[in-house]
Amino acid sequence: MKRVAVVGASLAGVRAAQELRAQGYDGGVVLIGDEPHLPYDRPPLSKAFLAGTASAASLELLDAGDLASLALDFRLGVRATALEPAARRVLLSDGGSVHADGVIIATGGRARTLPGFEDAYPLRTIDDALALRAALVPGVRVVIVGAGFIGAEVASTCRSLGLDVVVLEALPAPLAPVLGPELAAVCARLHAEHGTDLRCGVRVEGMSAAGVHLADGSLVPADVVVTGVGMTPATEWLAGSGLKVGNGVCVDAGLVTELPSVVAVGDVARYGGRRHEHWTNASEQAPVAVANLLAGRTSRTYTPSGYVWSDQYSGTLQLAGHPRPGDALTFVDGDPSSSSFVAVWERDGSTVGVFALNNAKLFNRLRRPLRLPAAV
Known part of the structure; x- marks a missing residue:
């Protein structure tokens, strides 16, 4: 070769x-x-x-x-x-x-783009970030469509700049399919504690110079619209x-x-x-x-660790493993109302996932023996 x-x-x-x-x-x-x-x-x-x-x-x-x-x-x-x-x-x-x-x-x-949001700011490349950064001048009202990791991180950054932020999410809670309802509620709490207006269970229709139009006919005023939808x-x-x-x-x-x-x-x-x-x-x-x-052939196989982190407001969220709906969630240090905790998911007597908020030391210790899926 x-x-x-x-x-x-x-x-x-x-x-x-x-x-x-x-x-x-x-x-x-x-x-x-x-x-x-x-x-x-x-x-x-x-x-x-x-x-x-x-x-x-x-x-x-x-x-x-x-x-x-x-x-x-x-x-x-x-x-x-x-x-x-x-x-x-x-x-x-x-x-x-x-x-x-x-x-x-x-x-x-x-x-990914949404119909009717052609004039919104995406965030995938450094040029996207430069364009959005230039738009985030003092006093602008920011609306973010999507409360996933990117949406939450952009919201956190905008709040650190002193901007008014509304986050619109179609799901009943942010990151619910990934984290489940109890931990998704923790992410929602982070938004609320830092002054972000999180609105879940809403559908967007499009945007205009006035802001973002919702399916129920209401308008969310905006000067800057950001899409974070994958x-x-x-x-x-x-x-x-x-x-x-x-x-x-x-x-x-x-x-x-x-x-x-x-x-x-x-x-x-x-x-x-x-x-x-x-x-x-x-x-x-x-x-x-x-x-x-x-x-020249498949001699090795790959097993994903499932590790991901996200810095949101005052919190660092860490996730490892591959939990599924129905896995038992247990808080092993702290509780979901605290500013630092660790939780694990268990299945058939084995730990299959670990989640932490502001507790990297215990998170790293618990993730080492995780039962990972067989090579895909």
């Missing part, structure tokens, strides 16, 4: 490029990214970077030493438009192409490639597609019937995917 093309220059793509070198691959590595920026970290975009307390340089994933040692061939500011496996070629939006004996798909996705995996460029796609790139337990010379990592990889849109997942997949790419 003389050359590997890594399509996608965010965390998953960078970790894959680093892992290629760590596993002894000394051939050419081309890193293709549709943004013109060098690879950067995304979690601070909704927090310190949006607040203006972190610089763009502090987000960079590769320092000067990394750039020298990895010897990457960067193709930035261009999109992959097609994959031609038989020709071992990736076509690019600038009319060029890259010959590759192996391909690592790490294209992630785009911020992402759409970037797979259109794979049409005609022969790869199976459907809400992501379908891969086996080793993150390998139907073609042994093509693997997928990060938010775009769909395995076990689902995608995992978490920072940790994007980072942890690289060693397995690269090992299988270099071996």
